[in-house]
Amino acid sequence: MLRFPKAVYTNNETFEAQIELCNYGKDELKNSTLSWEITADGRSLGKGKTPAAALAFGHNGGLGKISFPLQQVTNASKLEVCLSLDGTEYRNRWNVWVYPSSVDTKWGDVKYTRSYDEAMVLLKKGEKVLFNPDWRTLQGIEGKFVPVFWSPVHFPNQAGTMGVLCNPTHPALADFPTDMHTDWQWWDLNINSTTLVVDSLQGGAPVVEMVDNFVHNRRLTSLYEGRVGEGKLMLATFDLQTALDKRPVARQMLYSILNYMNSEEFAPTQLEGLDKIKDMFGTARNQKQSAKGIY
Template identity: 30%
Template sequence: MPVMARFEKYNYVSGEGFNAHIELCWYRSYAPGRIKLQWKLAAGQRVLASGTANAAPPSRANYIDICELAIDMPAVDQMTKVTFALQIEGTDICKVYDLWIYPQQVNAGLKDIHLFEELSGEALALLEKGENVLLMPKPERLENAVEGFYCTDFWCYPMFRSISESMNRPVPVGTMGLLIDNSHPVFRDFPSEQYSTYPWWSIVSHSKSIIMDGTAKEWSPIVQTIDNFERNHKLGFLLECRVGQGNLLVCALDADKAGGTPEGRQFLSSLTAYMKSAEFRPRYEASVSELLQLIH
């Protein structure tokens, strides 16, 4: 007996309107009678907004239209995960949605760092001098990489790959979501689970993950895209290393497109804040030739 909310998206900025249509599907053996919905928007144990709504369903109705809700998201000064909870009073019917709120003005900070789209001579010279560099290759230019795709692969990659090939259709991307080192300081301003959640959707969709097959086991990506069992590539979405006297952070992301969303700006801001901090100290040291073999 699901109670459901229909809403436009999962990511919002401070003060933005949240509109939801609440409905219920009822298939129990008895008529529901009068229905009372309890709803709550909360950040942890702190209730941000709450209310109730009543509905009198038609006799023998399976679909029950409960109400429309309109809420202004609260002001936040940091990325904040909130829950939107629904409960039908007097029953065990409930549903909880995760939503995210971002500050109004977030500076991606890309103008404050050394940013390059390729590992150029200038970038290498800066690294040799001990500078910090962010390398963001344009995804469409990368060949040794797999397209970014948020949703996990459906059922059996080899079967659907062969079907797609036989029908001259695009082959599925075939990846299985993200493995995230969420304790890493790069996520100080972009708190995350160890797995893909909705703040990552638009970010991943404008990216590629670099194929790192054959690299040292010790070089573990901060964010690794999980490949399917047939290819089993080691895929780096976000990785770091020492190069010469400097430090390098690599993410094959289209920053212009990702920066068009609040979650994308927040992610970029977290990257650049980390790069400017004393915590940017990669453990693995990569040679220039090793990097050039990977990033092309």
């Protein structure tokens, strides 16, 4: 096992982890060696070994430490940390994500707005528009990282989503490494978002969807693209504006989206029905229940 404080880093940090092992076999393990290796896309970035004279039955802590500077990771990357017990098939793996400590965000000819009305005006002029409304004002489903607890039938007052669904090879995500499903790098984006219900939209395409629970089975999205008239729209309901110097994941998502929107690959299909969800882009703060009441 590894004990480490977080799963998201910038490349001016050091990944540090404590090595532990739980032995529930029949015998104490003697004169063992634990090996660790950090890889990115199958390429080894670093490795090491730590001896263990005796691994008693039960929990064994304080077996060693991994300290790995991340400066060599120059692009946004998913790293895999593997810890194994030499001479056996026992091993475990963890994913961590590393992002550049700073990025050169180029807006190009993309216009940014948080206003629905302004977005429509810009789209009518044939502009490329990144429409990123304040997620706290949206009428939708509370953004969640964790899935439904047990059953929305028995616990109906839940946000109700079941996690991210996306195509990792979509060019909008080219600079945002991800699998098709939620993993720890989505935490910040999900909790600072409102998921939109887009059953009424026709055309265009979701880039990042949220899986609905079986009770409702709606079309849900947090990132959607489409052509509106002569303009090209990217609708993002993640917070891509606030404190980006302290939120490397959101900063990297914005960087990846803008690179895509400024490329020839940004050629979405015609989108109809955006006017039908206009009321979702309200101005009242989105009220959410907490243990302390509504805030």
